[in-house]
Amino acid sequence: MNCEESLALMHLYLDGDASEEEAQQLREHLKICPDCNQHYRELKQTESLLSGAAYELSAPAGFTASVMANLPKEKKRAGYMRWFRAHPVITAAAVFFLFMFTSVLSAWNSDSSVSVSKQEGLIVENDLVIVPEGVTVKGDLVVENGDLDIRGQVDGDVTIINGDLIEDPGTKVNMASVDNISGEYQEINRIFGWAWYHLKELVTF
Amino acid sequence: MENIIKYHIKNVKKGDHAAFEEIVSFYQNKVYHIVYRMVGDSHEAQDIAQEAFIRAYTNIHSFDENRKFSTWLYRIATNLSIDRLRKKKPDFHLDAEVKGTEGLDMYSQLAADQALPEEEVESMELQSYIHKEILSLPPKYRSVIVLRFLDDLSLAEIGEILDLPLGTVKTRIHRGRELLRKKLRHV
Numbered sequence: 001m002n003c004e005e006s007l008a009l010m011h012l013y014l015d016g017d018a019s020e021e022e023a024q025q026l027r028e029h030l031k032i033c034p035d036c037n038q039h040y041r042e043l044k045q046t047e048s049l050l051s052g053a054a055y056e057l058s059a060p061a062g063f064t065a066s067v068m069a070n071l072p073k074e075k076k077r078a079g080y081m082r083w084f085r086a087h088p089v090i091t092a093a094a095v096f097f098l099f100m101f102t103s104v105l106s107a108w109n110s111d112s113s114v115s116v117s118k119q120e121g122l123i124v125e126n127d128l129v130i131v132p133e134g135v136t137v138k139g140d141l142v143v144e145n146g147d148l149d150i151r152g153q154v155d156g157d158v159t160i161i162n163g164d165l166i167e168d169p170g171t172k173v174n175m176a177s178v179d180n181i182s183g184e185y186q187e188i189n190r191i192f193g194w195a196w197y198h199l200k201e202l203v204t205f
Numbered sequence: 206m207e208n209i210i211k212y213h214i215k216n217v218k219k220g221d222h223a224a225f226e227e228i229v230s231f232y233q234n235k236v237y238h239i240v241y242r243m244v245g246d247s248h249e250a251q252d253i254a255q256e257a258f259i260r261a262y263t264n265i266h267s268f269d270e271n272r273k274f275s276t277w278l279y280r281i282a283t284n285l286s287i288d289r290l291r292k293k294k295p296d297f298h299l300d301a302e303v304k305g306t307e308g309l310d311m312y313s314q315l316a317a318d319q320a321l322p323e324e325e326v327e328s329m330e331l332q333s334y335i336h337k338e339i340l341s342l343p344p345k346y347r348s349v350i351v352l353r354f355l356d357d358l359s360l361a362e363i364g365e366i367l368d369l370p371l372g373t374v375k376t377r378i379h380r381g382r383e384l385l386r387k388k389l390r391h392v
């Protein structure tokens with residue numbers, strides 16, 4: 001074995017890659033070659049110094065807490081997404097609700113003209129809906145974005161959204177009006193109630 | 206241990222925040238060790254080690270549970286360290302010297318503060334000297350040397366961490382060992 005081969009073998013030996021036969025050959029060469037012997041001892045010392053320095057360093061105090069505090073917030077969104085994927089039915093319901101609520105909201109904002117569920121026999125003046133005297137509305141009546149003055153009869157439930165049942169101070173028409181409703185009377189002016197009303201309507205389809 | 210880690214990872218994937226804390230707490234020293242030996246500066250090391258864990262967390266879904274988690278994590282840590290070294294390449298060599306000295310100061314400071322027995326002071330000075338010499342290696346040799354003496358990593362694992370063929374890992378270890386031999390033989 002020459003010195004070059006011996007050098008290569010030293011590294012194999014230190015890596016634990018040398019066969020028993022190769023190790024023996026190396027030992028033989030080191031006995032007769034002072035240069036290689038010196039070289040090998042230096043390598044061996046380097047190895048032991050390095051493994052001595054390989055004791056594990058410690059992360060600074062509070063390291064884990066600092067990592068946890070700095071985890072990205074967007075990960076939480078990913079967490080929700082995972083949850084959604086795991087619960088498709090609830091997700092569908094939630095999306096549906098959200099969708100409905102936003103479209104209902106935009107309807108609340110945009111559609112401010114008066115609308116009424118039945119037109120037959122009714123008088124609509126600007127934002128006032130009148131059930132004239134002698135007229136009987138068969139079934140439920142819904143008035144949206146307008147006031148309602150019932151002089152005749154409503155044979156069903158009355159719902160007023162974003163409006164009032166007209167009160168005539170002189171004749172307590174309001175009371176009279178309510179008396180003229182055979183079913184339930186409901187006034188919805190708060191936006192959530194309004195949205196809820198629409199939703200209920202949609203769900204009971 | 207690897208099994209406990211895998212159990213925690215499953216929980217992290219399910220969105221369990223606390224399970225990740227267990228992982229950080231278990232690997233913090235090893236990751237910090239790798240990064241500190243690579244970049245040499247303790248503040249920078251803390252910064253990069255933290256970034257490594259955050260990356261691991263954000264990308265946890267791409268971690269293949271059939272593989273060893275430590276390999277994956279150390280890979281993130283070494284890549285971030287090497288990126289950082291690359292970014293400040295122009296003054297890189299000078300920088301490494303300075304960082305090395307800083308490490309020396311830190312060790313000496315620590316030794317002085319704690320009024321340690323002389324033997325231990327000597328040992329710390331020796332440690333800091335070795336640290337400095339490891340830092341003086343070009344990064345490609347430094348990384349194999351640092352990993353080789355951490356945690357009984359096999360050469361194959363080192364290859365996986367650094368994305369290098371086994372033959373290249375060995376060549377770099379031999380080369381790194383020769384470079385260090387010249388620096389450490391007079392110790």
Ligand SMILES: [Zn+2]
Nearest residue numbers: 003006033036
């Ligand atoms: Zn020889």
